[in-house]
Amino acid sequence: METTYKNSVHRYHLEKLKEYQEQSGENFEEIDEDEIINKLMEGDFDDLGGLTAIRGFVYQYYVAIYFILKMVQDPKTSWWDKVVFEYFDDVALLRNDKIRFIQVKTVRENSSNRLRPNDIYSRSAKKNVESNYDYFNSWTDKLFKNYESFINKKSISLIDNYLEKDSFVDPEFELVSNTPHNSLEDLEVFTLNPSFNADISNETILKPNIEKPIVLKDNKRIQFDKVFSKSVEFYLERLYINKLGSFDSLKKIIEGLIEDIIRISHPIKKTIVDEIFRNLLSEIVQRTYRDDSEMDKSHLVFKREDVQALIYTWCESLKDNAASYLEDSSLLSIIRYLLEALRNEFQEEFESNQKLLKELLETLDWFRTEFEEQFRNDSTYCLVFLNKLFNLQSTIKVEKFNNDKNKQHIKTSLSYIIRCLVFYPSKKVEFKNAQLLFHAGEIENEKLLFTIYNARNRSNTVVVKNTVVSALQQCDYGSQINQDLFSLILDEKKEQTTEKSETSKRLAARFAVTKVEREDISIIDPPENLKFINTAEVEDFFGFFSNTNEEEVPTFQNRKMENDWKLSLLEE
Known part of the structure; x- marks a missing residue:
């Protein structure tokens, strides 16, 4: 019935x-x-x-x-x-x-x-x-x-x-x-x-x-x-x-x-x-x-x-429901557990290059310290963080964030945040009172500002990108951003494609930039400074460097590397 x-x-x-x-x-x-x-x-x-x-x-x-x-x-x-x-x-x-x-x-x-x-x-x-x-x-x-x-x-x-x-x-x-x-x-x-x-x-x-x-x-x-x-x-x-x-x-x-x-x-x-x-x-x-x-x-x-x-x-x-949920620190425990799982994954992935691994783990430790500090200041921080990540809203809406599927989505998101920030000695959470998650990194007056959204396989690429544009337009801080803003979208429903990333070929050819065919995105009135990150490029970028040794690539944190990272993100 x-x-x-x-x-x-x-x-x-x-x-x-x-x-x-x-x-x-x-x-x-x-x-x-x-x-x-x-x-x-x-x-x-x-x-x-x-x-x-x-x-x-x-x-x-x-x-x-x-x-x-x-x-x-x-x-x-x-x-x-x-x-x-x-x-x-x-x-x-x-x-x-x-x-x-x-x-x-x-x-x-x-x-x-x-x-x-x-x-x-x-x-x-x-x-x-x-x-x-x-x-x-x-x-x-x-x-x-x-x-x-x-x-x-x-x-x-x-x-x-x-x-x-x-x-x-x-x-x-x-x-x-x-x-x-x-x-x-x-x-x-x-x-x-x-x-x-x-x-x-x-x-x-x-x-x-x-x-x-x-x-x-x-x-x-x-x-x-x-x-x-x-x-x-x-x-x-x-x-x-x-x-x-x-x-x-x-x-x-x-x-x-x-x-x-x-x-x-x-x-x-x-x-x-x-x-x-x-x-x-x-x-x-x-x-x-x-x-x-x-x-x-x-x-x-x-x-x-x-x-x-x-x-x-x-x-x-x-x-x-919310009162009982906020008394439970289990969400913080989950974040800690997932960060430790990422630590082990980074150690395996960058085993051949301990210097790059050191910078990744230092970035992970920075994130954990920052996250725990925010939680000590406000017991709702875990819920707000996850609602920004999954719902583009700075609420403390109660969901079952601790199920296996959401744990995997959280871990994936934490991994990408750390990868995006590892190039920058100076890093911080930007616009903490905004309804979206903003992070920023800076090296020698060069800055990367990005926002991250995990779609949890609920919507396809165009719908998700329109959702981000809409949320950015409604966010009180959106109009204050006059630099390039990179939007990192994870776990959306993927359309079938035969296109292959050119990042590995470009990096192997001594960072020579080649044009990568990208999806023709139909987005509703996007701001001119909004750039969507191609996650396949991010994967290939780090896949290339995980196979290097310390003599070949001793650091992520120099202007040449940061410039190549930016070029990779900006390819269309």
Whole structure:
């Protein structure tokens, strides 16, 4: 039964995603649609946030979460006590005598796209119609038709009681969008109408276009006021066009609402906020899985008292889990154990060159000392480090980091950090308060700055790189970096390739640089200074030097070696 239910949820939202693609015209070539839906069902969208094409699809879910949280956070000014998802329209706000219909329309972010008035009122020609209502298919028409459908239903049963439709004489209509705030300047009568009481006496755009009759091939004219039960004025006076903000800004607003609700000042707050956000997203997705008459419509309704109870339960459970986890130093023990395992591996790999081995082990010892110092200063450091490494978030989210798979991913990551820093006598953890892991090395005024992310085989190369770009753009420290920033990505799903690295040949030919064919990466608006490291080059680089002796290569730490290392990383 559980499997069947989950399959139904998955199929429903997958169809929604495909419909969104058709309507939006977005390019989904690099997108694993099943993975998108699985992430939504888990409420874990962070790894996919860099996929701009998907943001418009998820925005509707975020809008629902926003209104659910507003209902809980401020009951005195938020008159609704129920939020209904995908029954009347995208979202509806409801109490026993009042209703607001909300429709969500998005534009592609990070582009010149923006809503225009004709997007809102334009109608398309229809050949097959069941009633005259079908001719009225603009965004505003569809929004207003929700009220018509609502008052024409024989009965509407939601939760405990049947709604008395005669009480809903003063509906509200809201069009929510991520369009830029400087758009729709000609419609300020509606964009500045949060009170849902617009003065449309001088309105010259929406009203005449909505009143414009539908003209059929036989010249038959169908008037709005002959089909709808109310006048155009009735609907427009109650219309609010809400430019709610971009995907990222709405996400931050939602996080702020959760913070205000839970009222926790401890550093654990960020973890709890993130988890409640995920849980709410998952709850909405899991409860929306059918659109047929057999579905229990109460699943689509989020009542204020129920959401309050859910948030309280989640919050208390998360506090207990995190508190018990932070008292356990096992994560630090795991890091120590993995560093010792790396020490043994380095000793075997560089047995023939003890001088290079000495520098690697000194770098390993530097990392261990630095890590333990940070842990002594802050007992959450292990969790923050691992969440930066795996989730690109400076949270203390609790996961099973100590299973065998994650241990291997951690060890691989530690190995690469040490290899990247061994060329530099001076090294440090950079931007310690950032949401990403930054390390820096310096030799004779030459500096290497890199960030590391381990994808744990969860996403393919393009998705992972877009995730890094998105995280860097959202990081408060990202805009401060004006030098080359190397991004080291590990354990992503590999695409099959027949290309071979040329690093070994180049090094064997006395460091002569040759061009290496690299993947043509489709990345969303990457910063110009962001360089992705080819891990195959790193492996071949160290593979070459592990077979040298002390007379041939006595040190990693000179400018010639560092320059060749940089050249290897920069090859395209």
